[in-house]
Amino acid sequence: MPLYVKALEEHNTHEFDGFYAIYSISFPKSEQKSYDELLTMQHSSSYTIYLAVNDEKIVGFCIMYHPKQDDFFLLEYMAVDETQRGIGLGSTLLKQSIEHLFNTQGTRALLIEIDSPEKNSSEQEIREKREQFYRRLGALKIDPFDYILALKSSEEAPPMELLVYHPHMKTVSKSTLQTWLEKLYVNVYGCSQNDPRIAQMLESTPPILNLI
Template structure:
């Protein structure tokens, strides 16, 4: 497969339609953003949508949030065409996206939200495989830290963990983590900076959190 990865151009409607065709079927409706929101992300200076091409066909995408004047990124979405899963396309897409992201915006911590594989659930094995997928690329888990996804709906969010990918980072301070959480809650999920869930997450966190 002749796979190559490139950033979605801000004015390219054909590329956006190809991306959206995969996006709209890759995630549960409750986890999807509206088409208008995604169009706004396409044109925003703090988002990049990376597209995986097999020859001329879009077969996957990766959405990265990269706030200005911050020391972290957030992997917001990653998906490949359903008919092409399980052949290594996802890891190639993510590796190339990270390389381009680091080259354009500098090396920072890349945060990755995952559903906790430690929680008893019907998709426990899928969660384990997903965590291993990111660990195989070098991501580490924030030790003894439970992440709360900032859902706006009334349904309870699944138990979550936060992974961190960085070539040389092995620990973070509690103030750093708090700053990251506040930025994500405000800019990505449109919540308040003083959302009580942030205090809840940090309540029992030690001054220094190891990445394991």
């Protein structure tokens, strides 16, 4: 059977194990959620785990956060089996996941966190390719804005950008951005709504920010 994308079923342990096999080796341990936390996501009405399936084998996934009470979504994780990269599978996975998400949850801004390719790094080429990947699908960068990831550890967060995918949105207000940041920090990362990093991010932002 050719490649297709589907939502992980709530009580399907076989699909969950196939997803977890890719997840567990695709991210640094410091950025991973625990097995039990991922199980909670599988059963949560605020999350959908989308699977890319090729020849009945799970070859990729993305995790979408879609709280009913908010006006945005978040692409929380995305990965493709390392043996299946470079053949357009990631684009198909993300496009079909977004289409399903918009059809079932409504059209909202989809937020995407990426390491900034504008800062010097040993992973410069990887970061540039990752940004180009999302931009080819239509995601835009909030400008001017430097995103601070809500790390709970004492280590310094890497320079980040926040991309936005929406069919029609070309600007975002500072007040809307503040709401997004507060919701991300509290509901996704378990930080305080009054976390000083939020004020730091917003300190020099204009009332209206462009998506470029």
